Amino acid sequence: TTPSPCSPSNGSSRRLSVDEMYLADTGGQYLDGTTDITRTVHWGKPTALQKEAYTRVLMGNIDLSRLVFPHNTAGGTVESFARRALWEVGLNYGHGTGHGIGNFLSVHEWPVGFQSNNVPLKAGMFTSIEPGYYQDGEFGIRIEDIALVVEAQTKVGGDNPFLTFEVVSLVPYDRNLIDLSLLSPAQIRYLNAYYETIRARVGPELQRQQLQEEYEWLQRSTEP
Numbered sequence: 001t002t003p004s005p006c007s008p009s010n011g012s013s014r015r016l017s018v019d020e021m022y023l024a025d026t027g028g029q030y031l032d033g034t035t036d037i038t039r040t041v042h043w044g045k046p047t048a049l050q051k052e053a054y055t056r057v058l059m060g061n062i063d064l065s066r067l068v069f070p071h072n073t074a075g076g077t078v079e080s081f082a083r084r085a086l087w088e089v090g091l092n093y094g095h096g097t098g099h100g101i102g103n104f105l106s107v108h109e110w111p112v113g114f115q116s117n118n119v120p121l122k123a124g125m126f127t128s129i130e131p132g133y134y135q136d137g138e139f140g141i142r143i144e145d146i147a148l149v150v151e152a153q154t155k156v157g158g159d160n161p162f163l164t165f166e167v168v169s170l171v172p173y174d175r176n177l178i179d180l181s182l183l184s185p186a187q188i189r190y191l192n193a194y195y196e197t198i199r200a201r202v203g204p205e206l207q208r209q210q211l212q213e214e215y216e217w218l219q220r221s222t223e224p
Helices: 050-064 075-082 183-210 210-222
Strands: 020-028 033-040 109-113 126-129 134-135 138-142 145-151 164-167
Touching: 020 138, 033 050, 033 145, 050 075, 050 109, 050 126, 050 134, 050 183, 109 126, 109 164, 126 164, 134 164, 164 210, 183 210
Parallel strands: none
Antiparallel strands: 020 033, 126 145, 134 138, 145 164
């Protein structure tokens, strides 16, 4: 048989090293939902550009994830919040910022998303949030989470509550690639709250399964 383009082979495989970035776009389909989570990691010493680009991609992910916006807002209206931190230094990415997520259906499910022809966002919708940056022939970065559209708790209420996102992907980001000096206090507070959520929800399950090494990794990866 002929191996598929996504299968490793002696002709296309190469040795991996700690001196480069790795992008893992992962997912699975389960009876109670579908996952689509991307993380980028570097186990050695990243270059200054790699670290800044990763941090700015993370900033975009955070800025869109914590955004509060009016009811019935189209995704395309708020999409630039995921790009702003990259645009500030002349960087960008050439793919969409997110797509709908099916429940045991399609991983990329129309019509939810952040393009101009997607429907307005409403509470109860699931979408990915996935800014990135790619340098041809060098490295690629993407940080993808799944987020649920929920009603926001705003200081002033009204007949049509404002909306925001609740990130339901519970996987730490690579601390080795984050330049904290670029993050705002609000972004750091968001990151710490996210890590507290990961610890509270994932930690007990790892302990229940007696996965001690994984539990210790989780604790290290979610330190404030």
